[in-house]
Amino acid sequence: MTDTPKISLKGLHKQFGPKIVLDSIDLDIMPGESMVIIGGSGSGKSVTLKCILGLLHPQSGSIKVDGEETIGMGRKDRKRIQEKFGMLFQGAALFDSLPVWENVTFGLLAAGKAKRREAKEIAIENLRSVGLSPDVAHLSPAELSGGMQKRVGLARAIASKPEIIFFDEPTTGLDPIMADVINELIVERVKEMGVTALTITHDMSSVRKIADKVAMIYKGNIIWSGPRNDIDNSGNAYVEQFIHGRAEGPIQMEVLKA
Amino acid sequence: MNFLAVIGRITFGFLQATGRLGVFAGTAISHMAAPPFYFRSLLQQMMTIGYYSLPVVGLTALFTGAALALNIYEGGSRFNAESALPTIVVIGIVRELGPVLCGLIVAGRVSASMAAEIGTMRVTEQIDAMSTLSTDPFKYLIAPRIVATTLMMPFMLVIVADVIGVMGGFLIATGKLGFNAGNYMSVTMDFLEIKDIYASLTKAAVFGFFISLMGCYHGYHSRGGAQGVGIATTNAVVSACMLILLSNYLVTEIFFAT
Numbered sequence: 178m179t180d181t182p183k184i185s186l187k188g189l190h191k192q193f194g195p196k197i198v199l200d201s202i203d204l205d206i207m208p209g210e211s212m213v214i215i216g217g218s219g220s221g222k223s224v225t226l227k228c229i230l231g232l233l234h235p236q237s238g239s240i241k242v243d244g245e246e247t248i249g250m251g252r253k254d255r256k257r258i259q260e261k262f263g264m265l266f267q268g269a270a271l272f273d274s275l276p277v278w279e280n281v282t283f284g285l286l287a288a289g290k291a292k293r294r295e296a297k298e299i300a301i302e303n304l305r306s307v308g309l310s311p312d313v314a315h316l317s318p319a320e321l322s323g324g325m326q327k328r329v330g331l332a333r334a335i336a337s338k339p340e341i342i343f344f345d346e347p348t349t350g351l352d353p354i355m356a357d358v359i360n361e362l363i364v365e366r367v368k369e370m371g372v373t374a375l376t377i378t379h380d381m382s383s384v385r386k387i388a389d390k391v392a393m394i395y396k397g398n399i400i401w402s403g404p405r406n407d408i409d410n411s412g413n414a415y416v417e418q419f420i421h422g423r424a425e426g427p428i429q430m431e432v433l434k435a
Numbered sequence: 436m437n438f439l440a441v442i443g444r445i446t447f448g449f450l451q452a453t454g455r456l457g458v459f460a461g462t463a464i465s466h467m468a469a470p471p472f473y474f475r476s477l478l479q480q481m482m483t484i485g486y487y488s489l490p491v492v493g494l495t496a497l498f499t500g501a502a503l504a505l506n507i508y509e510g511g512s513r514f515n516a517e518s519a520l521p522t523i524v525v526i527g528i529v530r531e532l533g534p535v536l537c538g539l540i541v542a543g544r545v546s547a548s549m550a551a552e553i554g555t556m557r558v559t560e561q562i563d564a565m566s567t568l569s570t571d572p573f574k575y576l577i578a579p580r581i582v583a584t585t586l587m588m589p590f591m592l593v594i595v596a597d598v599i600g601v602m603g604g605f606l607i608a609t610g611k612l613g614f615n616a617g618n619y620m621s622v623t624m625d626f627l628e629i630k631d632i633y634a635s636l637t638k639a640a641v642f643g644f645f646i647s648l649m650g651c652y653h654g655y656h657s658r659g660g661a662q663g664v665g666i667a668t669t670n671a672v673v674s675a676c677m678l679i680l681l682s683n684y685l686v687t688e689i690f691f692a693t
Binding site: 227230231232256259260262263264266267268270271272273274283284287288289333337343 | 471473552556559560561563564565566567568569570571575
C-alpha cells in the first residue's frame, strides 16, 4: 500500500449563497480502504461526494485524487480522473429511456469501448455478479423493484472497472433484508475488485458491515474519524448520540415545534 | 420600496439570465463541433422531432391554408381582387404562416417534451450519473437534440407545412370557390420566388435552434422535483414561442426590408 491517499480533501469549503454546507473538510482515504461518512440529513455528506466528482465546485480547499489536484482541472483531465470513479446513487438514477443492459454498460457504449453485442454480454455478466438473472437485462428500469434497481445501479457502477466507487445512501428505502443483501454485495464487490470505496449513509447497520474506517460529519466539518471498531468507544458525544439514535444530546435537530 | 432598486434588480436579473443562456448556447454549440458524436442518439431525436411531428404539422398547415383562401377570397371580393388569392396564399404560407405556425406547434410539442425529459433526468440525478460515467451530458443529451431540431425543422417539417398549406388553399379555391386548377397552380408557381423559399427555410432553422435550446436550457436547469419540472416545461414553451415571434420579425427584416 502506498503512502499517497487515493483521495485527499483539505480545507474543503462549499456554500450556497449565505448557507455554508461544507465549512472545512479534511479527510484522507487510502487505496483499498472502505471509508464510510456518517452524519445527519443536510450535514454535507452528498455535497462532499459531488465536490469530489466535480459535479459541484467548492469555493476553496483542495481535492486530490492519487496525489493529483482536481480543482481547476481542464475538461480532458477531468474526464481522465472521472474514469477512475463509479457511483451508486441514492435513487439508483437509472436512465429510464434505456433497457437495463444499456444502463449497465452505458459508460462503455458511450465511450465506444465496446460494441453493442459485446456490451450486452458484459452487462449480463455484471448483472449476474450482483445476483440478477439475464432476463432482467431487457427490462426497463421502471419494471424493477427498488432493491433490483439498486443492484442494477451497483452493476453499472462496477461495469467499467473503476478504481474508486462511491455509494450514496445505498440502503435508503429498502427493507432490512434487502438492505443487508445490498450491503453484502457491496462488501463482496469492493473486496473482490480491490477498489477504494467511499460510502455516505446514516444507516448504522451499513456502517458496521461496509466500513474499514468511519468519519462523522457535522455542520460541514469532520468531527471524528477512526477505525470501524472504535466507533462504539469514540469518546465523542456527537458520535455517541448519532450511533444510538438519541434525540437528547449535543446534536440539536432544527425542528419547528407548534 | 425604492423604485430604482426594483428596476435595477429586474435589469440585473434579466442580464444574468441572458448571460447564463448565452453560456449554455455557446457550450452546446462547442460540443456539436467536437467529437465524440452520438449518431444513434441523433437519429432517434430526428425521428421523434421530425417524423412524429408530421401529422400535427400537416393538419395545421392544411386547415390554415384552407381558412386563408376563404378569408382572402371574401376580403378580396370587397375590391374585386379575388384573383390575387393564389398569390397571397402562396406568399402568406411560404414566407410567414408555414414556418411560424410550424414553429409554434413544434415548440408546444418538442420544447415541452425536451424540458420535461431533461428536467426529470436532472431532478432524479440521471444527469449526474451520466457525468460519473464519463459521458458529457452536453454531448449526449443537448447537442443531438439541438442538431436534430435545427435540421428537421427546415428540411422536413416546414417544407411539408409549406406544401400542404398551399394545397389547403388550392383545394378550397378549386373545390369551393370555382378557380381553375391549372390556372391556380400556374399563378402560384409564377409568383413564388426562390428568395421566399430561402426565407422560409432560414426561419425554420432559426426556430428549430431556439425551440431545442429553450427546451434543453430550462430542463437542464430545473430544480425541486415535480413542480420544478412543471415550471421548466412551461418556461421552455413560453420562451421558445416568444423567441420564434421575435426572430420571425428579424429574419423577415433581413430578407424583405427594402
